Amino acid sequence: VTTDHVELRSGAYADSVTLLQVSRAVQAAPGVVAAQVAMATGLNLEVLEGMGFAVPDSSPNDMVVALRLEDDADVATALAAVDAALVPTRPSSGDTTVAPPRTTGSALRRGGPDALVLVSVPGASATVEAMDALEAGHDVMVFSDNVPVAEEVALKTYAASRGALVMGPDCGTAVIDGVGLGFANAVRPGRIGIVAASGTGCQQLLSLFHLAGMTCEGVGVRWALGVGGRDLSSAVGGISTREALRRLDADPEVDLIVVVSKPPAAEVAGDLEAYVATLDTPVELGLLGPGQRDLTDVADAAIRRLGHEPPAWPVLDTGTTGVATGPLLRGLFVGGTLCDEAMLIASEVLGPIRSNIPLADHLALGDDLLVDDHTMVDFGDDALTQGRAHPMIDPTLRNEQLARAAADPATGVILLDLVLGHGADPDPAATLAPAIAAARADRPIPVILSIIGTDLDPQGLAGQLEAIEGAEVHFSNASAARRAVELIGHHEGTVR
Amino acid sequence: MSEMTVVTVGADMFADAVAGQAVDVERVDWRPPMPGTEADLATVATDPRRLDANRRAVEAMLGVTAHLVDVAPASEVLGLEPGQFLHAGPPIGWDRASGPLRGALMGGAALEGLVEDPEDAVALFESGSSVSLEPCHHRSAVGPMAGVVTPSMWMWVLEDRATGHRTYCSLNEGLGKVLRYGAYGPEVLTRLRWMGDVLGPLLQSATRAVVAESGPVDVTGILTQMLQMGDEAHNRNRAGTLMLLRDLAPAMVGSGFDAGDVAEALRFVGGNDHFFLNLAMPACKLALDAARDVPGSTMVVAMARNGTDFGIQVSGTGDEWFTGPAQVAEGLFLGDYGPDDANADIGDSAITETAGIGGFAMATAPAIVRLVGGSVPDALATTRRMHEITLAENPRWSVPVLEFQGTPTGIDVSLVCRTGILPQINTGMAGRVAGVGQVGAGLVTPPAEIFPKALAALAQASAGRSL
Numbered sequence: 005v006t007t008d009h010v011e012l013r014s015g016a017y018a019d020s021v022t023l024l025q026v027s028r029a030v031q032a033a034p035g036v037v038a039a040q041v042a043m044a045t046g047l048n049l050e051v052l053e054g055m056g057f058a059v060p061d062s063s064p065n066d067m068v069v070a071l072r073l074e075d076d077a078d079v080a081t082a083l084a085a086v087d088a089a090l091v092p093t094r095p096s097s098g099d100t101t102v103a104p105p106r107t108t109g110s111a112l113r114r115g116g117p118d119a120l121v122l123v124s125v126p127g128a129s130a131t132v133e134a135m136d137a138l139e140a141g142h143d144v145m146v147f148s149d150n151v152p153v154a155e156e157v158a159l160k161t162y163a164a165s166r167g168a169l170v171m172g173p174d175c176g177t178a179v180i181d182g183v184g185l186g187f188a189n190a191v192r193p194g195r196i197g198i199v200a201a202s203g204t205g206c207q208q209l210l211s212l213f214h215l216a217g218m219t220c221e222g223v224g225v226r227w228a229l230g231v232g233g234r235d236l237s238s239a240v241g242g243i244s245t246r247e248a249l250r251r252l253d254a255d256p257e258v259d260l261i262v263v264v265s266k267p268p269a270a271e272v273a274g275d276l277e278a279y280v281a282t283l284d285t286p287v288e289l290g291l292l293g294p295g296q297r298d299l300t301d302v303a304d305a306a307i308r309r310l311g312h313e314p315p316a317w318p319v320l321d322t323g324t325t326g327v328a329t330g331p332l333l334r335g336l337f338v339g340g341t342l343c344d345e346a347m348l349i350a351s352e353v354l355g356p357i358r359s360n361i362p363l364a365d366h367l368a369l370g371d372d373l374l375v376d377d378h379t380m381v382d383f384g385d386d387a388l389t390q391g392r393a394h395p396m397i398d399p400t401l402r403n404e405q406l407a408r409a410a411a412d413p414a415t416g417v418i419l420l421d422l423v424l425g426h427g428a429d430p431d432p433a434a435t436l437a438p439a440i441a442a443a444r445a446d447r448p449i450p451v452i453l454s455i456i457g458t459d460l461d462p463q464g465l466a467g468q469l470e471a472i473e474g475a476e477v478h479f480s481n482a483s484a485a486r487r488a489v490e491l492i493g494h495h496e497g498t499v500r
Numbered sequence: 501m502s503e504m505t506v507v508t509v510g511a512d513m514f515a516d517a518v519a520g521q522a523v524d525v526e527r528v529d530w531r532p533p534m535p536g537t538e539a540d541l542a543t544v545a546t547d548p549r550r551l552d553a554n555r556r557a558v559e560a561m562l563g564v565t566a567h568l569v570d571v572a573p574a575s576e577v578l579g580l581e582p583g584q585f586l587h588a589g590p591p592i593g594w595d596r597a598s599g600p601l602r603g604a605l606m607g608g609a610a611l612e613g614l615v616e617d618p619e620d621a622v623a624l625f626e627s628g629s630s631v632s633l634e635p636c637h638h639r640s641a642v643g644p645m646a647g648v649v650t651p652s653m654w655m656w657v658l659e660d661r662a663t664g665h666r667t668y669c670s671l672n673e674g675l676g677k678v679l680r681y682g683a684y685g686p687e688v689l690t691r692l693r694w695m696g697d698v699l700g701p702l703l704q705s706a707t708r709a710v711v712a713e714s715g716p717v718d719v720t721g722i723l724t725q726m727l728q729m730g731d732e733a734h735n736r737n738r739a740g741t742l743m744l745l746r747d748l749a750p751a752m753v754g755s756g757f758d759a760g761d762v763a764e765a766l767r768f769v770g771g772n773d774h775f776f777l778n779l780a781m782p783a784c785k786l787a788l789d790a791a792r793d794v795p796g797s798t799m800v801v802a803m804a805r806n807g808t809d810f811g812i813q814v815s816g817t818g819d820e821w822f823t824g825p826a827q828v829a830e831g832l833f834l835g836d837y838g839p840d841d842a843n844a845d846i847g848d849s850a851i852t853e854t855a856g857i858g859g860f861a862m863a864t865a866p867a868i869v870r871l872v873g874g875s876v877p878d879a880l881a882t883t884r885r886m887h888e889i890t891l892a893e894n895p896r897w898s899v900p901v902l903e904f905q906g907t908p909t910g911i912d913v914s915l916v917c918r919t920g921i922l923p924q925i926n927t928g929m930a931g932r933v934a935g936v937g938q939v940g941a942g943l944v945t946p947p948a949e950i951f952p953k954a955l956a957a958l959a960q961a962s963a964g965r966s967l
Binding site for chain 2: 104110
């Protein structure tokens with residue numbers, strides 16, 4: 005028997021990622037069966053209702069503390085755990101009459117002239133904060149997604165009139181002056197500048213160039229400028245891509261520009277090519293999609309243009325791979341572009357693949373992510389991140405699906421990614437390694453893992469690799485996908 | 501490593517990740533905006549007129565110097581006729597008027613001889629025939645508390661000499677049982693008659709003499725000085741009052757008026773610490789009027805209360821009032837009075853906060869922070885907090901204790917909706933019941949909902965103009 009305790013705290017606020025961490029911490033407190041601490045948004049109320057909590061009338065600006073306690077548990081102890089988890093860890097300044105800035109504009113009036121602004125508030129409020137940055141003449145990275153395209157156009161049009169750069173919206177990754185923003189790998193600077201419409205695509209290039217740079221002088225990324233996934237659409241017209249190209253072209257330390265994007269809209273492509281032709285710096289256009297090169301091919305081509313032969317991308321722990329006993333490939337990704345790339349590669353050989361980010365509409369998965377077909381799931385997709393953190397921060401959902409896939413006898417090979425870098429889970433191997441071990445406990449299903457990371461990443465690449473057992477590890481996501489396809493081709497189970 | 505600073509707004513995790521790379525991080529303490537304002541905020545933020553419109557509104561406001569040019573009856577300078585009454589705040593009728601406004605109207609009717617006994621005025625106002633009510637703001641005037649102006653009352657006349665625009669305010673009666681707090685007893689009417697018969701003509705004579713001899717009195721300049729002398733020009737006007745007296749007293753003495761009358765007038769002015777408020781208010785209005793009617797501007801140009809409703813007007817939305825229920829101030833009470841005796845917020849005096857002084861300049865007036873129920877650190881924090889919702893700093897009005905930082909100037913409707921920070925107003929409290937007078941003083945804010953209303957109108961006006 006359990007008791008529910010639900011309270012509203014009006015005027016209290018913390019961001020959603022913090023509250024997810026608070027909820028997780030409170031769940032671990034003694035006597036707590038379930039806990040959800042969240043702002044009372046429509047979405048969160050649905051989640052709370054789904055958990056069986058009755059929430060009183062509230063506004064989205066109220067914080068809800070919902071606790072389900074064992075009958076003999078003490079509410080006060082559980083609430084103390086909530087309060088302890090909610091205490092911010094920020095350093096406080098000595099003067100209590102100076103409060104922290106409440107808007108981006110206010111912060112910029114206090115900060116230095118070279119400040120860069122990173123916006124990750126909910127999408128409905130992102131434009132307002134980004135405009136503060138642009139009006140003060142600062143570049144801005146908008147991590148937030150769900151920003152209406154008309155607002156994106158307005159932001160970028162205004163930025164262009166000020167010579168400022170808008171990275172995003174929905175820009176996951178940037179490297180500015182050696183500083184990683186959002187989800188970014190820590191890299192040794194080199195002579196390459198990246199313009200990326202894709203976060204994890206950019207991260208794959210960051211880590212491949214970093215690795216190659218150990219033997220090829222000058223190979224490495226000096227700048228990675230995100231532009232947002234819609235920048236080369238006809239609505240936006242590539243405004244940020246042009247500004248990013250202009251900046252990289254103007255930097256004498258950049259010898260090669262690499263552009264990573266889905267193919268631009270037809271009416272934008274001509275303009276882009278014409279603009280590229282005006283630049284002094286060579287540009288490697290890495291367009292992703294059916295019939296295009298994969299990210300590793302783009303990296304190889306870039307390395308060749310800098311006068312080096314690309315290295316053989318490492319593959320580790322091949323000894324434990326084993327043999328596929330089922331006919332189906334199961335791809336479970338935290339990186340959207342990595343999932344997309346793997347699907348493009350695998351579908352050439354295996355045919356149609358069902359996915360929540362399908363290559364064609366009829367291949368869309370429903371609520372059940374495990375069907376009797378080859379499947380690839382992007383756990384970073386909006387529909388799977390509502391009400392929870394991105395899987396790069398909290399991989400619980402992906403790891404649960406890993407167990408379901410392993411339990412299905414039709415599963416022949418499991419394909420995974422592991423993304424390191426700033427912003428990501430500080431120790432993803434700590435949860436992934438036991439999940440892989442459990443998946444292989446009954447039968448040694450081949451697990452192919454593509455790792456996106458560098459030896460400078462805060463998680464420690466060596467330690468992460470050491471912790472993972474029973475998976476064949478590839479540094480090239482494309483290579484991992486090909487290897488998985490190859491193993492499915494040789495599966496020894498019954499033919500479907 | 502990098503010399504760069506990163507300003508982060510949103511998830512703390514990303515700020516931590518940047519700080520972990522030995523980069524300076526300035527974190528915005530972001531909270532969700534007022535409920536339901538997100539879309540309007542984005543529309544207004546991307547209105548291409550806004551930035552320049554707000555810059556023009558601020559420049560116009562800061563460019564005004566208010567000069568005292570005359571003192572004259574409202575019948576002459578405002579064309580006010582018998583039966584016409586001005587009042588504080590947004591428009592209101594007798595039926596919804598609060599106790600103190602009713603009391604002041606009743607006293608005003610008796611002062612004008614429309615009734616013998618103020619109590620008889622109730623029937624007059626209930627009938628509505630032969631009397632009319634109109635906001636001071638609609639006649640380029642401002643009135644403290646009830647703000648009732650009748651034709652025979654003498655008005656300060658302030659002028660922006662660059663444009664010739666003028667604003668007006670009545671003469672201050674002092675504290676306690678006074679008309680503007682809703683009192684209408686015999687002592688109130690006696691004082692008002694003396695002000696009409698003696699004080700008004702004497703101040704007119706003195707002002708005209710000063711104007712002729714050395715030019716009009718620079719009221720904006722007196723405000724500059726008094727803000728450095730512990731006045732915030734709403735609830736403390738002591739230094740300002742004495743500086744005005746310094747400018748006018750010689751001419752009052754030399755006016756040829758009866759020496760006894762002059763002495764009584766000097767004693768009255770010198771003994772009324774709030775006398776200068778009625779010059780500070782029209783000076784603020786004169787500056788804010790210059791910022792009116794700039795299409796696309798989100799700047800508040802008036803905050804005013806009539807004891808029932810709190811209203812604001814915004815530069816980009818013309819003369820439209822956005823109103824909500826006036827709140828009861830929190831603060832200290834005179835004598836045996838308590839919160840139950842206080843009327844809701846009343847008066848045009850919030851024009852001082854609209855212009856960046858009063859509650860916005862609390863940091864410069866530590867002497868009165870306890871009067872309004874605060875502490876010195878509260879006062880510093882209040883002025884700093886008001887910078888979060890304002891567009892500019894006023895270089896002429898600076899606060900010594902904040903390293904001479906200019907006062908927070910030009911309330912931005914968008915910033916109020918974004919931060920949920922409401923303008924802080926220092927105010928007097930009138931008794932709820934007509935005839936009581938002042939019961940206390942304290943701090944009050946506008947009702948939050950009027951800002952989303954104004955924002956929606958701004959968004960409506962900018963629709964289709966997105967960048």
